[in-house]
Amino acid sequence: MKLTLSACAGLVLAFGASAASAQSNPRYIQFSPSATKGALYTPDSGPAATVAFLTIHRTSNFMNMIGTRELSKRGFMVLGMNPRSDNNEAIVNFEKVALDIKQGVEFLRKQPGIKKIILIGFSGGGPATTFYQAVAENGVAYCQAPQKLTPCGDELAGLPPADGMLLLDAHPGNTINSMRSLDPSVIDENDPSKTDVALDPFSPQNGFNPAGQSVYSEEFMARYFKAQAARMNRLIDTALAMRDEIKQGKGKTTDDAPFIVYRARARLMDFSMSVHPGTTRPEKLLKNDGSIATGIVRSVRAPVVASARFNRSLNNGTLFLTLTSFLSANAIRAKDSIDDIDWCTSNNSTPCALPRISVPILITAMGGHYFVRDSEIHFDMAASKDKDFIVIEGAVHGQTPCEACSKVTGQSYSNATRNLYDYVANWTRSRFE
Numbered sequence: 001m002k003l004t005l006s007a008c009a010g011l012v013l014a015f016g017a018s019a020a021s022a023q024s025n026p027r028y029i030q031f032s033p034s035a036t037k038g039a040l041y042t043p044d045s046g047p048a049a050t051v052a053f054l055t056i057h058r059t060s061n062f063m064n065m066i067g068t069r070e071l072s073k074r075g076f077m078v079l080g081m082n083p084r085s086d087n088n089e090a091i092v093n094f095e096k097v098a099l100d101i102k103q104g105v106e107f108l109r110k111q112p113g114i115k116k117i118i119l120i121g122f123s124g125g126g127p128a129t130t131f132y133q134a135v136a137e138n139g140v141a142y143c144q145a146p147q148k149l150t151p152c153g154d155e156l157a158g159l160p161p162a163d164g165m166l167l168l169d170a171h172p173g174n175t176i177n178s179m180r181s182l183d184p185s186v187i188d189e190n191d192p193s194k195t196d197v198a199l200d201p202f203s204p205q206n207g208f209n210p211a212g213q214s215v216y217s218e219e220f221m222a223r224y225f226k227a228q229a230a231r232m233n234r235l236i237d238t239a240l241a242m243r244d245e246i247k248q249g250k251g252k253t254t255d256d257a258p259f260i261v262y263r264a265r266a267r268l269m270d271f272s273m274s275v276h277p278g279t280t281r282p283e284k285l286l287k288n289d290g291s292i293a294t295g296i297v298r299s300v301r302a303p304v305v306a307s308a309r310f311n312r313s314l315n316n317g318t319l320f321l322t323l324t325s326f327l328s329a330n331a332i333r334a335k336d337s338i339d340d341i342d343w344c345t346s347n348n349s350t351p352c353a354l355p356r357i358s359v360p361i362l363i364t365a366m367g368g369h370y371f372v373r374d375s376e377i378h379f380d381m382a383a384s385k386d387k388d389f390i391v392i393e394g395a396v397h398g399q400t401p402c403e404a405c406s407k408v409t410g411q412s413y414s415n416a417t418r419n420l421y422d423y424v425a426n427w428t429r430s431r432f433e
Contacts, residue, residue, distance in 0.1 A: 026068070029079070031103045038081040038104060039063040041072035051432045052077040052108040053166070055120035056101055058092055058128050058174060058329060058348075059085050066399050067120055067168065070421040076428070077114060079104050083128075090320055094131075094328040094348045095143060095152040098159060101132045105160050116432040118164040121350070123397065126170020126378075129162075130353035136161035138356050143347050149236065150328040152347060164432060165361040166424060167378060169371050169397050173349040175332035176341060178319070183266035183311055184227030189235070192262040199227050201266045202308040207274075213303050214272040221274065229334035229341075235261060236331050243323050259326045265310040265317040269370040271303040275338070276373035283376060284390040285367070286423055288415050297391045299372045300411075302404040351381050360386035362427050364420065366395040368402030368413070388427060392420045 029038040043049060053071055055062045061082050062068075068080040083100045085092040101119070108117050121129040134142050135152065136159035143152035171177055185199035186192045201224065202208045207216035216224070239259055245251040269275040278298035285293045310316035321330060333345040344352040354361075361384045365375035372391055379389040394413025396402045399420055401413040 026063075026080075029107065031081075031100065031107075033084050035084045035086045036082065036100045036103065037063070037086075038079050038107075039068065041068045041078040041080065043072055043075050043077075046075055048113045049075060049077040050113055051116045051118065051428055052079065052111065052114045053118050053120050054079045054081065054101065054104045054108060054129075054162070055122060055125060056081040056083055056097070056104065056128060057123065057125040058083060058094065058097055059087060059089055060124065061087065062122070062125065065122060066417070067122065067421070070417065071424070074421060074425040076425070077108070077111065079108055089329070090322055090325055092325040092329045094128075094325075095150060095156065097128050098132045098135060098152070098156050101129065102159050105162060109160065116163040118166055118428065118432070119162045120166045120168060121170040122168040122399075123171055124174050126167050127173040127175075127348045127350045127353070129165065130167075130170075130350050130357060131347050132159060133162055133165060133359065134353035134356040135159050137358060142356055145344065147342070147345050148347060149240075149331055149333075149345055150324070150347065162359065164359050164428075165357065165384075167350075167361065167363045167375070168399060168420075169364065169366040169369055169375065170350055170378065171371055172351055172374050172377070173332065173346060174329050175346045175348045176337075177267070178264065178330040179228055179232040179332060179334060179337045179341075180269070181264050181267040182228050182231050182261075182337075183263035184224055184231050186231065186263050189238070189262070199224060201268060202311065207272070208308065209271075209303075210305055210308060212305070214268075214274070216268065216272055216274045221268065224268065225337045225339070226335065228337035232331065232337070233333060236327070236333065239323050239326050239331065243327070246323075256322045256324050259321045259323050261319040261321065261326075261330075263311050263317055264319050265307050265313075267307070270307050271305055273299070273301075273303075276370055278372050279376045279391070280373070281376075285393055286390050286419050287393045288411070288413050288419070290415065290419055290422075292390070297367065297372060299367060299370060300394060300402065300405040300409050301368050301370055302402070302408060350378055354378055354382040356383065358384055360384055360431050361388075362424065363387065363389045364424075365389075365391045366397055366399060366416075367391050367393045368395055368405045369397040371397070386431070390423065392416055395420060
């Protein structure tokens, strides 16, 4: 749901019906440019907050993200922001999202009583907030490295750093997600109906199960992941050539150009536990009863078999981009889409940023989704001396209980949201209050 100014005015009514301890009167904040806006949540009662959280995404509406309410009712201030590329992937210029985060950080620093600021990287907010913090701690040299497909501008110099990071099921980057979602069976970008059947992920002969979990052979997956990287590299080469033509005055336009990618809904981990089934070593699992167990954690996610239909569709399987939005937020170099990625060819890359961040960081993964292994990788790559990693049992990506998972496992995950945010609150208070 897109949250407009008029909708914000109605938030008082919407939240007034919720629990008395929850935030009931978020304040609308207008930033610049006008698409950049926020909703400020503060506790309804109790001591004034001394710690503030900021949550934002590359494109999504985070003014009403679940953490805004859960954290404010636990005594924290929270700023939920919408970026300048609000609800429009085609106008994304990824590096400029850092300017929106800067405004949010500067705003929170001015709020009475606030002593510490923590950036929330939820989903695609992970690469956005870690990119910001890496630049803030290391300067623009970090985002202007020669290998970057889209280097940042000097306007990112002097970003004020945050004091901590919270990753909530953060993905490694929209760039990596886009690559892992490419259908590598496509032979001709101009005619996506021309395919290599040996790489068709939706063929039962290759392992697809239209009624449940698909099981792919190691041999098929090895070919598949290399072919996904190869297709991404071809798309990048095409985009770079188009960008050069524009710079030389030979393009059909003078500033940017449309860039459309067909058949981009073929991420194996969406419908197969063959890929990233869980952690590779014992990790902490926050169980539904509130206890913490340690062991190999396996995702309980349910398969999205509709991907077979979505992949060829216009609304779900086609990327409508520009050269800028593709190269800055949807492209990354790789030799293998899972295990051999050149992380720092893009600024939209959580694994590139984490080794350059020093502040305390809490990394959480939702046990009913497919970022459990990626989150473990994030923990390994994080340079912070104070870092923690935990998986929330049975939580979906949106941090609520996975009902579909319960139908399969027979277990209840009803306390997933409460357990997650109680853990976050305790982690925060022990370090920043």
